[in-house]
Amino acid sequence: MKKGSFRSILITTIAVALFATGLIGDQRASAAAAQNVAAGKTATSNATLVNASLLTDGVSNNSNSFTEAGTGKKYIQIDFGASYYLNKVLLWHYYADGRTYKDVVVKLSENAAFSSSTTVFNNDADNSSSQGAGTDAEYAESAAGKTITFNPVKARYLRIYSNGSYTNAYNHYVEAQAWTVDNSYRENNVTFTNPEWVMSPQTNTFIQDVITKMNTFKINYQMIDAGFFDRDNTTGQYDDVNGQPIDGSMSWYSYDELENWVNKSRQYAPDMKLIGVVNGNKSLHVQAVPYTDKNNVLHTPAVSKATMHDNIAAHCAFLVNYYGLDGINLDFEPVSPGTASTDYRQLITKVRTAIGANKHLSIDGNPFSDYMPDNEIAQFGALLDMIVMMDYDTADLSAPAYPANPSTTNATNYKLAIKENTIRISNALPATCAFIPLGPGIYTLTDYHKSYENAQNHSVAVNDAILAGARVAGSGVWWFNESMNNATETQQFTDYWINGTP
Structure with a gap:
């Protein structure tokens, strides 16, 4: 040397x-390739969820297979059941007409109340959802979904905010995935x-x-x-x-x-x-x-x-x-x-x-x-x-x-x-x-x-x-x-x- x-x-x-x-x-555990720890998990929300199971059923190629989370400023939340190191979240809202959803904020936390958390995506530029002003760009929905990558974050819970779309006030989620670090x-x-x-x-x-x-x-x-x-x-x-x-x-x-x-x-x-x-x-x-x-x-x-x-x-x-x-x-x-x-x-x-x-x-x-x-x-x-x-x-x-x-x-x-x-x-x-x-x-x-x-x-x-x-x-x-x-x-x-x- x-x-x-x-x-x-x-x-x-x-x-x-x-x-x-x-x-x-x-x-x-022995080292593992990346896994989607949100798969099959039950979602909760500050709204009444319609067809909640569709959020994590693994189906992202059908825009009409979605969970509905009320209107206006709402969030959905997923408990993985244990803490994991994550470095990627994939998200599909309703995408058949290429609409854009407003005030999308994605957060990870080790506690269910999100008293402390890490924000990995935020396009709420005016802080209308009170989660902090974001600098990420708004985006049109597509069948490819939105891939959000970040340095590893240890978390048990995923929370995603939205405020309807420019088409209507409803919040739709075709699929949400949270991927562990490939070890x-x-x-x-x-x-x-x-x-x-x-x-x-x-x-x-x-x-x-x-x-x-x-x-x-x-x-x-x-x-x-x-x-x-x-x-x-x-x-x-x-x-x-x-x-x-x-x-x-x-x-x-x-x-x-x-x-x-x-x-x-x-x-x-x-x-x-x-x-x-x-x-x-x-x-x-x-x-x-x-x-x-x-x-x-x-x-x-x-x-x-x-x-x-x-x-x-x-x-x-x-x-x-x-x-x-x-x-x-x-x-x-x-x-x-x-x-x-x-x-x-x-x-x-x-x-x-x-x-x-x-x-x-x-x-x-x-x-x-x-x-x-x-x-x-x-x-x-x-x-x-x-x-x-x-x-x-x-x-x-x-x-x-x-x-x-x-x-x-x-x-x-x-x-x-x-x-x-x-x-x-x-x-x-x-x-x-x-x-x-x-x-x-x-x-x-x-x-x-x-x-x-x-x-x-x-x-x-x-x-x-x-x-x-x-x-x-x-x-x-x-x-x-x-x-x-x-x-x-x-x-x-x-x-x-x-x-x-x-």
Whole structure:
């Protein structure tokens, strides 16, 4: 990621990224697609309702099948029976002649008296209904109905006001629907494996245990660490230290057990996507410039940048084709602050061409704008299926805290940084690119990794970002080989992400 990155030492464990599923309202349940919680519910009103059941019977394609709610300023109200997180209301008044209804106000609340509530639509410009002056436009009714979308709101009750139409004084409702947030992203999870798992023999029992625990974390994408370009996995040294050229090649020792790991993973989790993760150094392999490591040893590429990228792309294609992987994840980490990302995008483009358009392609990145500003995130997103943001090792107690710098100093500061960057990245990425804000996990290196960087705080921050409108494809937790056996970490992830509020 940055400063003392674990990726510079391949013998350390590699990560976990996960998506998972969630809490629907106050009810703990597995993640679910959006549902209309108004369906079949009984409506009430401050008017005498005629044919009240037609309001929620699911029939919206017949304008003559409607509930009538008196004349003048009236409302209808629906009790869902429990609280849910909602982000969409659909409404059909009588629409056969395209009439326009007046003073339409849509409100949500957790109490039946609406003593506190959230207004999600209001076109009552002069406040004639005493619900506050609205700024939404009036609209002509149609068979498509009115779709009202908004950031998630927790509510048990829906109330809709109207004041007749410009045709007559009657209030007609063909159908009213209230849709929950689609929580299925909470089961679309990712994990990064320990590279040692494919470098040495593992028993079937061990592999099955790992996959079982991945299922507990609702893993859909298993990122299988396949090694580091131009580094000997037995020693952790760059090839040039051993007399070999830095040319975009990879130690074959990485693959001693890869085929067995892939085959067993397919056996134990047939629907899980298996993605090969390749690691590199941004200076050597992306920009192809000399690199001085933390031991002050200089390493110089032996080939041009174009040749380096060609070699890496060809190797990615080999991994996908020979081992039957579902795609590639490039973990070269973000370029340094202020450095153009053009070289990285050139490499990504070559890898895409090499592995094919139908294979998964993702990268990992640093969530702070100093490393990945909005304009570059948008450009990366246009080339990728997924971007995984490494929301860990943010601590720097010697520097001013976020937002003054891309560093954190305590739990409150960390949650603010993750929330705000999750919103920022969501807004910058195109909808075609999945966004994974990836949480921390149990990790033995503690120079920048602090105890407040945990599954609970990360999940709370991402949940808060989602409530503010952020679009994420899931979440996760790094350091899977330690997290999967840690009861606290597992419980935090389950409680605050899988069963957490959206």
